[in-house]
Amino acid sequence: MIVITESQMTAQSRSEMMGLIEEYGFKAKQSPDLGQDVTALYGKGNKAVAERLRSLPDVKRVTAGKPYTLADREYQRRNTVIRIGGLTIGSDSLAVIAGPGRVRSYEHLSAIASWMKRCGAQILRGEFVVGAEEGMDIDGLRMMKEVAQQYGLTTLTTVPGPRQVEQCAAYADILAVGVRNMQNRDLHNELGDLSHAVLLRRGLSATYADMLNAADYILQRGNPNVILLERGIRTYEPYTDSTLDIAAVPALQTLSHLPVFVDATHSAARGEMVVPLARAAVAAGASGVFLGFDLGDPDSSRLALAPEPFAELMRDFSTLAPVAGGQFLHGGDAEERTTIETK
Amino acid sequence: MIVITESQMTAQSRSEMMGLIEEYGFKAKQSPDLGQDVTALYGKGNKAVAERLRSLPDVKRVTAGKPYTLADREYQRRNTVIRIGGLTIGSDSLAVIAGPGRVRSYEHLSAIASWMKRCGAQILRGEFVVGAEEGMDIDGLRMMKEVAQQYGLTTLTTVPGPRQVEQCAAYADILAVGVRNMQNRDLHNELGDLSHAVLLRRGLSATYADMLNAADYILQRGNPNVILLERGIRTYEPYTDSTLDIAAVPALQTLSHLPVFVDATHSAARGEMVVPLARAAVAAGASGVFLGFDLGDPDSSRLALAPEPFAELMRDFSTLAPVAGGQFLHGGDAEERTTIETK
Amino acid sequence: MIVITESQMTAQSRSEMMGLIEEYGFKAKQSPDLGQDVTALYGKGNKAVAERLRSLPDVKRVTAGKPYTLADREYQRRNTVIRIGGLTIGSDSLAVIAGPGRVRSYEHLSAIASWMKRCGAQILRGEFVVGAEEGMDIDGLRMMKEVAQQYGLTTLTTVPGPRQVEQCAAYADILAVGVRNMQNRDLHNELGDLSHAVLLRRGLSATYADMLNAADYILQRGNPNVILLERGIRTYEPYTDSTLDIAAVPALQTLSHLPVFVDATHSAARGEMVVPLARAAVAAGASGVFLGFDLGDPDSSRLALAPEPFAELMRDFSTLAPVAGGQFLHGGDAEERTTIETK
């Protein structure tokens, strides 16, 4: 439920409103937008409060019915911008997450990170795996962090479940939620209590509303740094495992203030589809792209881009991003510029 | 079924092969690719021919099982390129179809055509309607043709059904097949007997294979000028009427040699989604884009672009197309270039 | 649009209402329900009429927004009951359509018809095919009619397209519309001008509203004898070609007054699924079931039931139908009863 009030609401009216909201069992949060005339209600409460609120002085409108409020663009008009070290997400700068599905050694990861840096990609992904696929190797995470620090990269890993949040949070800047965990409330609670950025992957049959509802649980616990990730949905088409819903980019940007990323690798059925999908994502205005990237040797996963195509794609991004109102600084360009600037 | 033969196949072996194919009730067509070592079988026949063919001398491989052969990239490796007057489709030049859903007057259509020309869009769409929505107004079609000739544009209209093919063919260069008619065999037959370009819209629940099967029926009748149009498929997401399957662009380009277009208007749920989807289509490598375009006055349809945003989008196309290996000559640039060249 | 009027509406008010409806370009039809206080508007007209109608005396309510009116349960509360010779469809008696996909000879069809009669199935299906799969063999249709007359069965065939309606109508009592033709307006028009029963198959991605919209086109031309057929929809599940939407039975019965049938054969992925799906259809309250049925020899199609399982299923129907408020007279029982009664 969202309450729109007069910008000149009296302190008494506001106090009365807050009292009512509490009395009916809801929590309330004021929009960070200038003017502060929007209040979101969340948590469990008695919906009959809507009628009571409508009759208050200085209340202009009460809207109800959506399964999310804090993630709603109506509640917060300005874009959520997330800052991690020198990296800015959700503003005009395009973010690129890349890395292998499985790390083989420190040297392997260093080679990858070095190439990423050179090309302008900012976020190193590590999905480290021990024995069973469900576990996370702490040594692997430590290695990711070391390599990332060496090259000035931000880190991301997928949290297997609520019990691994603490470990992952010690080494990764961005904590990703897996497709099957999109609606895992325990995980939302754990992540909501942190201040790490959270990358929330869309479930295979989640609607936009489902996704924003899941984001809301994290926001309600106090963590505002949520990123939405479109990665393909289940459809009848048998050629692909899932169908990339590119319209999710403008749709979620209309419905919400949270940054929207696209996974161009896991939504691709074959290697040759990754590059076109990644280009489409940037042209459609995504704030970030997730890409499988490896050395291109026989041990690399089937869909991972090899170094040369990866570098070319990053160069494409620096042309495409401005069309959608953003920008991407290809490493090569950055180097050149640095050289020039340091003269 | 597709038969791959030795490039040095003897005349006797070929004659034996063709005899078998005919005996088992199939028709055959040789690939236009250089080397001519690929033969497609189509029509109704006895599939047992596969075994017989495999035992022939100079036959290297027989592949069966797909519901299309003439549309198959395995049959024809090189891209199908369609030429209509000065316009080339399916080569590196991006094609733009635009126009209103309903023509109001000669002046109205002239204003639209003039703006399109200025912006570099080449194909004027006319969906003229008399009385009932199903009918076609011959006067309207005639007007579309006149206006198009005046501005040097190509014309396109959607054929309501098999009975209207002849009328439409007299005025339109490109005949579009409606979503609901994608699998209308009568219509395939009529269109297959012409040499007009045919724009085949994907049905709301058609797979890539269904779509190429429909294209095959037209190709089998002898018309090679088929264009495939992705325009959104039915999914569970309620926010949009259909979900644009952007992966259809690289997928269909891999599976087939036919040009692939994208309808960025009918796959959009709201006006603000048209531009991002159109940009994504070009970045993904589509050979053409379909756009609703009108004067932006109150009579314009909800999803049609107005002149200014349309012009900006065309300018975007000239930046985006080269990234995907194509090109688009924005009218303004063309004018400037003409000016310079004619000095 | 549907207008609910006072049952004591004056002649003058009614005349004024009909005038307005005509003036705004709509056609009107009064509900056949007793009381006659419901009028449906259809055809193309100016929707602004709604406001005008609401202000008329004796008009209680005007509802708008659904893409169908004559098929709407709100327009006609009582069930549509279709009578073909001695057969009654849409009342409490369960109808069974059965037969082979391809007729091999008069003897073949006679054996099938004889067994059907013995088991209580009433409608013989014939999908005769010449040369190409799209054609219809007039000799085959004639044979179906002869055999059916001999055994006292009703006949059904699928009409390939608008051009074959007349031929099919000469030999078949029920004309079926194929899945791909569900939204073929030309076909709706042809069938709407007849009085034959029409079996409208649901398109693979048609919603209930789409289906009732298609039915409306036939009803608007004056043919009230439309039957709706659920036969599976496109979903993401790869094990089956389509997913039988069993909820369509109660849903369509709530939304519309037209009889609802289920195709238990074409919605089945494997032979062993036909019987469970057919039982489910009857238990859910379907007014009729469509079944592939053949002699069980090697020439029979994969999904067609063989005589013994068919007979057992018909016996099941006589137990299941009463649970859903219907009845089905198994041939054996009928014979026994006849014997007893004639004593």
Add this chain to the structure above:
Amino acid sequence: MIVITESQMTAQSRSEMMGLIEEYGFKAKQSPDLGQDVTALYGKGNKAVAERLRSLPDVKRVTAGKPYTLADREYQRRNTVIRIGGLTIGSDSLAVIAGPGRVRSYEHLSAIASWMKRCGAQILRGEFVVGAEEGMDIDGLRMMKEVAQQYGLTTLTTVPGPRQVEQCAAYADILAVGVRNMQNRDLHNELGDLSHAVLLRRGLSATYADMLNAADYILQRGNPNVILLERGIRTYEPYTDSTLDIAAVPALQTLSHLPVFVDATHSAARGEMVVPLARAAVAAGASGVFLGFDLGDPDSSRLALAPEPFAELMRDFSTLAPVAGGQFLHGGDAEERTTIETK
């Protein structure tokens, strides 16, 4: 991976086989079917073992490629039968789970349990909720257990997450997995370590293979008592929240040996659809049905059946179940029989 061996396999061959399996990192389990000639491999291992196994003496066949083995009908031909006190699940006796979404008091639950007992329903469902909807009230669970014991009913509750398994297991005989948790590996592990029956709900976009894969994780931990629940999938149809996939019943029975239940309440869009869907489930051969059931007063949930319709439906079940080869003893009948037998 499944290995079919000769029934007269020598001890030496078997020992060699088991050694190989261990060497390649897999675990193995022999089928409980008589003859013991089928061995399932599971866990993480090197798939290259397949080739090695194929070359062993006494190995007839090695099948690979499915994402499940212990749940596979190929591994275990006979149906899994689960016994809980006097209740038998997965044999010919139909099981009925019923109860309210929210318990109001001991009296409320007693009235429900008493009516269920009278009608023959055997399993009392309790979804107790404290404060937040995610929590479970231990007092509520205790109440469910007491009431169930009083009336001789079995108990079922949905486990919110891995952390609540122990508490739930103390009071409920059957532990249900929620739709959003179908692929929660932590939860699989916890449930796999118990011997309680587990009701595994199908995820909204889970394929049959996904579902059996999830079941396999529980079976691998040693708990054989898994029940599969079909409850509707996400499709494009907007009238219903989800589409009941009735074909899942015969399909899962073909693919697996585990009992298949159907939730007729949560897959229904409106109250009037529950009864037809429940009847269809039983006629299709489901081993059990899940039904919302409450007292029919204003506090009851929208889709819950009221006592009279519930009793009628149970009477229907006693007619329908035998058609699908099962049986259901309506309470009234049972009482009568008891009376007669005790004479």
